[in-house]
Amino acid sequence: MGVSEIVVLLxxxxxxxxxFLVPLQSRVQSKYYQQSQVSFIxxxxxxxxxxxxxKKAVLAAALLGFMLISIWAGYANxxxxxxxxxxxxxxxxxxxxxxxxxxxxxxxxxxxxxxxYLRTLKIVKNANK
Numbered sequence: 001m002g003v004s005e006i007v008v009l010l011x012x013x014x015x016x017x018x019x020f021l022v023p024l025q026s027r028v029q030s031k032y033y034q035q036s037q038v039s040f041i042x043x044x045x046x047x048x049x050x051x052x053x054x055k056k057a058v059l060a061a062a063l064l065g066f067m068l069i070s071i072w073a074g075y076a077n078x079x080x081x082x083x084x085x086x087x088x089x090x091x092x093x094x095x096x097x098x099x100x101x102x103x104x105x106x107x108x109x110x111x112x113x114x115x116x117y118l119r120t121l122k123i124v125k126n127a128n129k
Contacts, residue, residue, distance in 0.1 A: 010107075013063075013067065014111060016060075016063055017060055017063065017064075017108065017111055017112075018111070018115065019056075020056045020057060020059045020060035020063065021051045021052075021056070021057060021060050021111075021112060021115055022051065022115060022119075023050055023051065023054045023056065024056075040120060040124055043120045043123050043124060044116055044117065044120040047116045047119045047120050047123070048112070048113075048116045051112065051115060051116060051119075052112075064104075064105075064108055067104055068101055068104065068105075071097060071100050071101055071104065072097055072101065074097075075093040075094070075096060075097035075100070076093075076097070078093060079091060079092060079093040079094075
């Protein structure tokens with residue numbers, strides 16, 4: 001897969017994950033933080049909980065599961081095809097598949113933490129006004 005294809009897949013995956021993880025504004029019951037009560041860590045934890053526990057987050061988990069299964073199945077099919085038709089010694093792509101799966105999991109976790117951080121900064125900034 002070329003670099004441009006990977007970039008397009010990451011953009012589509014990131015867009016879908018952001019859409020699924022950020023709750024709709026009309027459904028969010030926002031807390032009103034007073035200036036003396038605003039602790040960055042507590043607001044960050046609240047935001048992460050709100051992002052992970054709502055109806056659209058189930059779709060984000062389904063997308064992540066689909067990605068992981070697709071990666072594993074894709075590498076298994078490539079391994080089978082190469083071993084069945086090449087005539088060379090058998091190869092194993094399990095380590096590469098595990099690296100790819102770990103990369104997707106780390107990318108998703110970083111994306112979740114980054115979204116939570118941005119939402120927290122917005123809330124803390126508005127509370128201090």
